[in-house]
Amino acid sequence: MADTKASEESKELTDRDHLRRIGLIWLVLTLVCVPLVIFVLGPHLPPGTDSEQARNQQEDNTVLAAVATPVLLFIWVYIGYAVKNWRIPADTPVEELQDGPPIRGHRGFQTAWIVITSVTVFALFVFGTQELWTDYGSGTGSGSSPVWTPAGYSTNAKDSKLLVVQVIGQQWRWTYRFPQYGGVETDTLVIPAGKTVQFDVTSLDVIHSFWAINLGVKADANPGNNNIAFVEDPSVGPVDIRCAELCGTYHGAMAQTGQVEKQADFDAWIAGQIVLHYDLLPQLPAYADFYIPQTDGGYYDPSQVTPPAVDSGLPPPPPAPAPSSAAPSPAPSSS
Amino acid sequence: MAKSGRIAAVLVALAAVVAVAAGVVVYLVAYPPTASASPVGSASAEVTMQTVPAYNQDPEPTWVSYMIKQGDSWVHTTMFQVPAHSLVHFTVYQFDTGSPLRNPFMNQTANLVGGAENVNGKDVSLIDANVGDGVGHSFAIPALGVSAIFPGVSGDSTNQCDVAAPCPMTFDHNTITFTIQTGDPGSYAWQCFVPCALGYPIGFGGPMSTLGYMNGFMEVVA
Incomplete structure (x- = not known):
C-alpha cells in the first residue's frame, strides 16, 4: 500500500x-x-x-x-x-511491466x-x-633523465649536490651504495633528515620496485637501467621499505626498515659503514648508473671491478665515527 | 551402452578427476620436513648442514641442494628449528665448486658472533669471490642481517662429490663453522645468494626458488 x-x-x-x-x-x-x-x-x-x-x-x-x-x-x-x-509495486501484473522512459536525445543531459x-x-x-x-616527479621513478629536477642535481651522481643513494634490487634483498662516500655499499638505508635525497634505483637481476612507503617514494628497479626519484625534507623516523613488483619466491621477504636520522647521526653512521666495509670496497665494481651481469652466470662484468681503493683516492678509514652537525662533505669517489 | 555400463564409466571418470585433484593438492602442499637443532647446554644449539653440487636423486637429480643432519642421518630439507635468545652453532660441509657472486657485497660475513666464520680452521670474514675458487654457496638471513659464505671446492679437484646426496666426507669439501645469536621467536627466511641454479634465468630459478634446496626457513621457537 x-x-x-x-x-x-x-x-x-x-x-x-x-x-x-x-x-x-x-x-x-x-x-x-x-x-x-x-x-x-x-x-x-x-x-x-x-x-x-x-x-x-x-x-x-x-x-x-x-x-x-x-x-x-x-x-x-x-x-x-x-x-x-x-x-x-510487487503486485504489478506482468503484462503491465515496462521499461523506464528513454532519455536519449536529451540535449541538456x-x-x-x-x-x-x-x-x-x-x-x-x-x-x-x-x-x-x-614536486620533481612526486617521489616516483622518473627514468634516467628526469625532466623536473631539484636544484643541485647533476647527471653525474658524484657531482650532484644532493645526497645520492643508489638502491640496488636483487633476489631477494636491497642494498644501497653511496657514491659520494667512496662508493660504500650497505644493507640498510639511512638518510639525513631535512635534506633532498636522490635515489638512483636499479636491479642486478629481475624487475623489482623500490617502495619507501612513508616517504612517498616508489621507483621500479630495472636491470640495465637507472631510475631516479627524489625525496625532500624527510622527517626523523623509520622508513618502511617494500618491493612493489612480484619478483620471485621471496618477493615478500624484501621488506626492510630504514631510518631517517639527524645529520650528525647520519654522518656517524656513514663513517661507521666505511670502517665496517673498508676491506670490501676494492672488491666492489666501480660505481656506475647500473651494472650489467654476464650472460653465462649472471655475475658482475669483471671489467667493472675497481682497482684497489687505495690506488684510486679513497680516504683511509676514519678511526671512529665522529658525530658532526655540519653538512656532509662528500668523500672522494673510489673511481 | 547399458545403463550399468554408463554408471560405471561415470564413476571411473569421477574417480580419475578426484585422483588428479588430490595429486595436485598433495603436490602443492608438500613441505620439506623440519629438522631440530641439537641442544648444547641450556642456551645454545647446533645445526649441521652440507651443500651438495647435485642432489642426484629424484625428483630433481641435477639440482644443487642443502641437506641438514638430524641425529645420525642427513635429511633433504632446508627447514630447521632453533631456540630463541640462544647461540646457534652451525657447521657446514661445502662440497660444491665456487663462482663469483652477482653482488660482491655478499663476499663478506655479517652479524656472526665473533665477527667471522671459521673455514678449515682459519677465521675468515671476507672472500674475494672473483679470484681463486670463488664462493660455492652462502647462508644469509636478510631479516637478521646474517650472512655466512662458503668457499668453493677447487674446480681442479679430482675428488669432487658426484654420488647421490648426502656426500660422504671422503670427497673434497670445506668445513665452515659459525655462530649466530637468535632473538625473538619467529619464522625467518634464509637463502643462498650465489646465483648457482645453472640453466635457469639469471641463476635464481629452480633450486634457488624451491624450498628444500637452496632456501628455507629458520623457525625460532621459545
Whole structure:
C-alpha cells in the first residue's frame, strides 16, 4: 500500500521536480561530506607526512577524494531515489511491466554530462601535471633523465649536490651504495633528515620496485637501467621499505626498515659503514648508473671491478665515527 | 551402452578427476620436513648442514641442494628449528665448486658472533669471490642481517662429490663453522645468494626458488 502511495505521488511530480529533489539531497550531502573528507579523512590518507613528497601525495589523495565524493554521492543518491520512488509495486501484473522512459536525445543531459566530465578530467590532468612538475616527479621513478629536477642535481651522481643513494634490487634483498662516500655499499638505508635525497634505483637481476612507503617514494628497479626519484625534507623516523613488483619466491621477504636520522647521526653512521666495509670496497665494481651481469652466470662484468681503493683516492678509514652537525662533505669517489 | 555400463564409466571418470585433484593438492602442499637443532647446554644449539653440487636423486637429480643432519642421518630439507635468545652453532660441509657472486657485497660475513666464520680452521670474514675458487654457496638471513659464505671446492679437484646426496666426507669439501645469536621467536627466511641454479634465468630459478634446496626457513621457537 505504501509503495502504491509513493508511486502515485511520484507520478504527480514532473521530471524537473524529481531532478530538483535529487539535486537538493545531493547538494546537502555534498556540503556535509566534502568537508569531512578534506578535514577528517584527509589527514589519515596514505602515505603520511614524513617527507615533502609524502605530504604532497597525501594532499593529492585528499583532493582526488574530495573531487570523487560528489560524483559518488550523486550515484548513490540517484540510485536510492530511484529505488524509493520508481520501484514498480510487487503486485504489478506482468503484462503491465515496462521499461523506464528513454532519455536519449536529451540535449541538456548530454551537454551537462560532457561538460562536467571533461572539466573534471581536464582539471585533474592540470593538477596532476603541476604536482609532478613542482614536486620533481612526486617521489616516483622518473627514468634516467628526469625532466623536473631539484636544484643541485647533476647527471653525474658524484657531482650532484644532493645526497645520492643508489638502491640496488636483487633476489631477494636491497642494498644501497653511496657514491659520494667512496662508493660504500650497505644493507640498510639511512638518510639525513631535512635534506633532498636522490635515489638512483636499479636491479642486478629481475624487475623489482623500490617502495619507501612513508616517504612517498616508489621507483621500479630495472636491470640495465637507472631510475631516479627524489625525496625532500624527510622527517626523523623509520622508513618502511617494500618491493612493489612480484619478483620471485621471496618477493615478500624484501621488506626492510630504514631510518631517517639527524645529520650528525647520519654522518656517524656513514663513517661507521666505511670502517665496517673498508676491506670490501676494492672488491666492489666501480660505481656506475647500473651494472650489467654476464650472460653465462649472471655475475658482475669483471671489467667493472675497481682497482684497489687505495690506488684510486679513497680516504683511509676514519678511526671512529665522529658525530658532526655540519653538512656532509662528500668523500672522494673510489673511481 | 547399458545403463550399468554408463554408471560405471561415470564413476571411473569421477574417480580419475578426484585422483588428479588430490595429486595436485598433495603436490602443492608438500613441505620439506623440519629438522631440530641439537641442544648444547641450556642456551645454545647446533645445526649441521652440507651443500651438495647435485642432489642426484629424484625428483630433481641435477639440482644443487642443502641437506641438514638430524641425529645420525642427513635429511633433504632446508627447514630447521632453533631456540630463541640462544647461540646457534652451525657447521657446514661445502662440497660444491665456487663462482663469483652477482653482488660482491655478499663476499663478506655479517652479524656472526665473533665477527667471522671459521673455514678449515682459519677465521675468515671476507672472500674475494672473483679470484681463486670463488664462493660455492652462502647462508644469509636478510631479516637478521646474517650472512655466512662458503668457499668453493677447487674446480681442479679430482675428488669432487658426484654420488647421490648426502656426500660422504671422503670427497673434497670445506668445513665452515659459525655462530649466530637468535632473538625473538619467529619464522625467518634464509637463502643462498650465489646465483648457482645453472640453466635457469639469471641463476635464481629452480633450486634457488624451491624450498628444500637452496632456501628455507629458520623457525625460532621459545
